[in-house]
Amino acid sequence: MDKVLFVIPAYNESENIEKVINEIKNDVTYADILIVNDCSKDNTKEVVENLGIQCITLPFNVRYAMAVQTGIKYAYQNDYDYVIQFDADGQHIAKEAEKLLNKMKETNADIVIGSRFLEKTDYPHSFFRVIGTKIFTFLIKSFCKKKITDPTSGFQCLNKKVIKRYATNYPEFPDANLIMEMLYEGYDIQEITANMRIRENGESMHGGIIKPIKYMILILYTIIIILIRNIFRKRV
């Protein structure tokens, strides 16, 4: 039996986390769950520990990406075969994770992304997200010759090879830039339609107007750096 780990980074998610954990426990019984508590100010840690779920608590807030990497490092050290990146806010549906796993086993892909854009789902997209995603999809398509409809999705399944890579090398902003990096390095990335729910409590990481614009510029800049790096890699 393959060892599967749900890596769930959580920051102030005490309202949602219990539901998320119970859902995974019921629907994906064979998987282990790991909550990476990114130094939450509320009682996320207590809630998780009362449920008897493993909880890694970071000594200070390291932000989303580094929290995810902590979970992946844990998976690497404990020899897990698959990691499923899952959100703590209840957006992702545990049952859909099996679709990702099956797709991974079928296609032998290294990364399977749960996409909200592959087929029309009933998920209500924000304006900025649609525009941003379209730009990223276009960039990936033009430079890597691969259609990734939802590179920003935080719902991903990783195999052992990728776990090892991410455990040692993971960017601060894992987005389209990371997808491009991985494609350039020869990893196989597949997508599958995943339904998602609307956030119930709390605020999204990418809310507001200024923040998404700043984020877009940052990711575009990172992509340029990756493209430059790739030119040098080919010549060497």
Added chain:
Amino acid sequence: MGVNLFFAIVGIVLAIYILINVKNNKFDISESLLWLFGTLAIIIIGIFPNIVQYVSNLVGIAYAPSLFFLICIIFILLINFRNSKKILKHQEKIILLAQEVAILKEKIKLKEDVNE
């Protein structure tokens, strides 16, 4: 002449200050070398201010002190960039340590739970 002497003394005082810090292990040896070169430049220019005049004539700068300021600003910018790089390296290392600590803490907890 008085101004020249003043700058030379400022340079010497700075150099001594840096050396005292190195002596008391409050400052890095290799890092201090860079700063000592800076103070050395101040001392030399303080004693022979004609150097600045001479060089600005060479490169065609009409107002000599502006060359002096330019060199100072470039020096400070470079050091600032180095600092920025160092801070980022530290930040990376600190996060790495935090991750390791968090994972180890969980491992210890699991062991203790088994023993109980």
